[in-house]
Amino acid sequence: MLEYTKYISRCLQLARLGEYYVAPNPMVGAVLVYGEGSEERIIGEGWHRRYGGPHAEVNCFASVKEADTPLISESTLFVSLEPCSHFGKTPPCADLIIRKQVKKCVVGMLDPNPQVAGQGVARLREHGIEVVTGIMEPECRELNKRFLCLHEKERPHVILKWAQTADGFLDKKRSISPGEIRPNEGPLVISTPLTKCLVHKMRAENMSILVGSNTALLDNPKLTISRWAGRNPIRILLDRHHIVPSDSRIFSDEAPTIVYSENTDWEYVLSDLAHRGVHSVLVEGGSKVLNSIISSGIYDEVHVERGTMRIGEGVPAPKI
Ligand code: AOF
Ligand code: ZN
DSSP states (O other), X not given: OOOHHHHHHHHHHHHHTTTTTSTTSOOOEEEEEEOSGGGOEEEEEEEOOSTTSOOHHHHHHHTSXXXXXXXXXXXXXXXXXXXXXXXXXXXXXXXXXXXXXXXXXXXXXXXXXXXXXXXXXXXXXHTTOEEEEOSSHHHHHHHTHHHHHHXXXXXXXXXXXXXXXXXXXXXXXXXXXXXXXXXXXXXXXXXXXXXXXXXXHHHHHSSEEEEEHHHHHHHOOOOOOSSSSSOOOEEEEEOTXXXXXXXXXXXXXXXXXXXXXXXXXXXXXXXXXXXXXXXXXXXXXXXXXXXXXXXXXXXXXXXXXXXXXXXXXSEEOOOO
């Protein structure tokens, strides 16, 4: 018998190659295996490479060498997510699999997208293809936690992130005096060159990045990626009192910016982002925004960088 976890592991490895390029779609990998025992070998591999592009299964079949095509009908297709059954930007993968007449299909996990939700697997079974589901499901779920959150909870996956001093402060006390456009002092630097790279990696992993008006005003950040690969996240600014000037770096043309000013209620912001298809938000501060999200209880992960410096007084870091 084929070792299911070995090939679903390979699917997950392939799926990861699409990281940074497929959001808000899931990362998906597929492997086609012919024969068993001494005959056993992979005859095709593929993954979803970019948003709007062909799905993993399509790329997998396309990779099969001409000499191996007669073997497809005697092969097992492994795929980390249920093959789709709908016409999206691309036609249904389930129909392609049926046309290729594979013997068996092993699926990591079902697709919670309501347009698919079990119908892909059902269609394969209706056409006499043996289907096994739920192989390495926890690993499949972890890989696509953002995509799953969007479809299962109808809101983006929320990650809070901040850096604090050894004595528990986010920053010195800084403010803007009347008439002054920008503060003279820059923000307290807690991050190191290495952790700055990691922050940029997190920005690349998430579809959007959110800050409040104080952070936009005091730090004047661009919130883009320069120390990691991938696309700049969509910038989200909560600015209830319209205090952030239009020439701020958060409005630079490197990425879109969405401003919430009328309604900055966290549940409203999350549901609006979900409607726009945003599957993840990295919240980078400041203290007011972080504290209000923490008190709402609607967040999924918290990443705290602890520096070695002590500053004695300043803006206290949030408590969770
Ligand atoms: C698959 N294989 O590799 C992926 C799937 O607009 P489309 O056509 O790209 O469809 C996107 C939806 O298809 C996405 O929301 C998810 O439900 C599924 N993704 N399905 O069979 C793949 N990426
Ligand atoms: Zn598909």
